[in-house]
Amino acid sequence: xxxxxxxxxxxxxxxxxxxxxxxxxxxxxxxxxxxxxxxxxxxxxxxxxxxxxxxxxxxxxxxxxxxxxxxxxxxxxxxxxxxxxxxxxxxxxxxxxxxxxxxxxxxxxxxxxxxxxxxxxxxxxxxxxxxxxxxxxxxxxxxxxxxxxxxxxxxxxxxxxxxxxxxxxxxxxxxxxxxxxxxxxxxxxxxxxxxxxxxxxxxxxxxxxxxxxxxxxxxxxxxxxxxxxxxxxxxxxxxxxxxxxxxxxxxxxxxxxxxxxxxxxxxxxxxxxxxxxxxxxxxxxxxxxxxxxxxxxxxxxxxxxxxxxxxxxxxxx
Amino acid sequence: xxxxxxxxxxxxxxxxxxxxxxxxxxxxxxxxxxxxxxxxxxxxxxxxxxxxxxxxxxxxxxxxxxxxxxxxxxxxxxxxxxxxxxxxxxxxxxxxxxxxxxxxxxxxxxxxxxxxxxxxxxxxxxxxxxxxxxxxxxxxxxxxxxxxxxxxxxxxxxxxxxxxxxxxxxxxxxxxxxxxxxxxxxxxxxxxxxxxxxxxxxxxxxxxxxxxxxxxxxxxxxxxxxxxxxxxxxxxxxxxxxxxxxxxxxxxxxxxxxxxxxxxxxxxxxxxxxxxxxxxxxxxxxxxxxxxxx
Numbered sequence: 001x002x003x004x005x006x007x008x009x010x011x012x013x014x015x016x017x018x019x020x021x022x023x024x025x026x027x028x029x030x031x032x033x034x035x036x037x038x039x040x041x042x043x044x045x046x047x048x049x050x051x052x053x054x055x056x057x058x059x060x061x062x063x064x065x066x067x068x069x070x071x072x073x074x075x076x077x078x079x080x081x082x083x084x085x086x087x088x089x090x091x092x093x094x095x096x097x098x099x100x101x102x103x104x105x106x107x108x109x110x111x112x113x114x115x116x117x118x119x120x121x122x123x124x125x126x127x128x129x130x131x132x133x134x135x136x137x138x139x140x141x142x143x144x145x146x147x148x149x150x151x152x153x154x155x156x157x158x159x160x161x162x163x164x165x166x167x168x169x170x171x172x173x174x175x176x177x178x179x180x181x182x183x184x185x186x187x188x189x190x191x192x193x194x195x196x197x198x199x200x201x202x203x204x205x206x207x208x209x210x211x212x213x214x215x216x217x218x219x220x221x222x223x224x225x226x227x228x229x230x231x232x233x234x235x236x237x238x239x240x241x242x243x244x245x246x247x248x249x250x251x252x253x254x255x256x257x258x259x260x261x262x263x264x265x266x267x268x269x270x271x272x273x274x275x276x277x278x279x280x281x282x283x284x285x286x287x288x289x290x291x292x293x294x295x296x297x298x299x300x301x302x303x304x305x306x307x308x309x310x311x312x313x314x315x316x317x
Numbered sequence: 318x319x320x321x322x323x324x325x326x327x328x329x330x331x332x333x334x335x336x337x338x339x340x341x342x343x344x345x346x347x348x349x350x351x352x353x354x355x356x357x358x359x360x361x362x363x364x365x366x367x368x369x370x371x372x373x374x375x376x377x378x379x380x381x382x383x384x385x386x387x388x389x390x391x392x393x394x395x396x397x398x399x400x401x402x403x404x405x406x407x408x409x410x411x412x413x414x415x416x417x418x419x420x421x422x423x424x425x426x427x428x429x430x431x432x433x434x435x436x437x438x439x440x441x442x443x444x445x446x447x448x449x450x451x452x453x454x455x456x457x458x459x460x461x462x463x464x465x466x467x468x469x470x471x472x473x474x475x476x477x478x479x480x481x482x483x484x485x486x487x488x489x490x491x492x493x494x495x496x497x498x499x500x501x502x503x504x505x506x507x508x509x510x511x512x513x514x515x516x517x518x519x520x521x522x523x524x525x526x527x528x529x530x531x532x533x534x535x536x537x538x539x540x541x542x543x544x545x546x547x548x549x550x551x552x553x554x555x556x557x558x559x560x561x562x563x564x565x566x567x568x569x570x571x572x573x574x575x576x577x578x579x580x581x582x583x584x585x586x587x588x589x590x591x592x593x594x595x596x597x598x599x600x601x602x603x604x605x606x607x608x609x610x611x
Binding site for chain 1: 460
């Protein structure tokens with residue numbers, strides 16, 4: 001097992017390096033020269049040259065890359081052009097908020113998704129299966145940013161039960177686990193949970209149906225095992241894959257939170273990215289994307305390892 | 318019955334229906350999938366004939382007629398924040414929205430299957446090099462990659478298309494590679510090689526016909542995602558720029574009116590949802606029609 005984990009980690013290194021290259025290139029993809037957001041438009045050619053040398057933009061790309069990589073490995077992601085604060089601080093705070101939102105959404109999506117999936121898989125081709133399938137198709141087809149707006153219209157504008165935007169009194173700095181703050185989390189989390197719910201429902205339905213059609217289930221039934229006992233066997237067979245799908249979905253939500261955070265003005269990585277893009281704050285853009293992508297890579301490895309540990313059928317290759 | 322026709326030498330030769338005819342026959346029996354296809358065809362027709370159907374000019378606003386609710390006389394779906402006719406803008410919106418959603422998948426289908434076919438057929442070092450590069454892009458969640466690229470490139474239709482194409486190349490390439498690899502070792506490919514066929518003609522006559530179906534269906538399933546993502550980029554202010562009518566962008570600009578005209582604000586999203594769910598259902602139907610070979 002330990003050897004497998006080590007192998008899996010070693011295999012991740014080239015991917016991480018690739019991710020770093022892509023993130024580095026992002027800044028150089030941007031039109032205009034990288035100083036465009038720092039320099040005033042009427043800056044003299046002389047000043048421009050000086051700053052180019054200062055930031056090291058006059059060096060060849062590969063040299064810039066390794067310098068940047070070296071600093072990044074030491075935890076220095078540069079300074080935000082907009083706020084003049086270290087990018088690391090901005091990103092950590094935002095990641096914390098997004099993680100809270102995405103984790104809650106994943107839990108909601110997982111609970112509802114497994115519920116729908118189990119019921120649909122158990123009663124295949126019944127009306128309840130059709131309903132569950134319909135729910136999961138809607139879950140993956142609905143533009144979630146629009147769903148967020150609709151929920152705001154219903155629960156905030158019309159009924160007035162929940163706040164439409166923000167993270168509660170005192171902003172994101174003063175987050176506490178009390179009703180005044182948590183009520184801000186409900187609408188975005190429910191909106192966000194739609195995608196994992198649809199995908200997990202589909203996966204679980206297929207898993208349950210497949211397990212139930214296997215011969216050992218018929219054997220157990222013939223032996224006189226109770227329905228609950230059968231259910232336990234189905235859960236044991238479906239759980240590793242379902243959990244793996246859940247883990248990957250958490251990663252997708254972390255990276256894809258930008259649309260929902262924009263709708264609800266939730267102070268996470270999505271909102272940070274949005275601000276960074278429109279104010280041409282390239283260090284923040286680069287840093288946020290690097291952190292989120294690395295998180296996703298590590299999450300993938302963790303899911304792989306966990307699945308292998310839980311499910312003896314998965315080969316350690 | 319069957320024996321009789323065999324026995325009768327003068328009976329007309331009945332051709333067995335081809336693969337696609339069988340798929341079509343099976344597809345027709347699935348009412349949900351047929352409905353989805355009809356909806357998509359209607360949307361395409363609306364997009365093509367937009368200037369003929371739309372009652373008003375989608376660009377011309379009237380400051381006096383801003384944010385009228387749906388049901389206003391002469392403006393059946395109301396007017397937007399600049400007093401432009403909602404119905405006309407939704408009709409014209411079908412053009413850009415469908416274009417922005419479908420084009421990246423088509424481009425990615427061409428580029429991605431070229432990469433996947435090469436990697437799968439040539440194998441060895443070429444496969445490792447190509448597929449490990451593709452793996453790097455899998456390290457980015459799709460929404461994040463699209464936003465990162467179009468965020469760095471800046472707003473605009475072309476930049477939006479480029480970013481979305483880059484997002485969809487890796488998954489298509491991966492599917493193409495795995496299908497090709499599995500076909501490559503089949504006996505008929507081996508037989509073709511043994512009888513002296515060159516690499517190019519093997520791919521052209523033996524591999525392509527067997528891999529294009531699965532790749533095509535997979536690419537189709539991506540259109541639903543692409544519609545949501547493309548409109549999402551415009552919703553963020555990336556992608557399509559105002560004053561063009563595009564559903565995601567309309568959703569963005571109407572957001573300010575969420576308290577005054579909630580129903581009106583939700584309309585463009587209904588169109589995105591309808592398109593995306595139709596493509597999902599169509600793909601599901603097509604997949605089950607194609608899965609079981611007759």
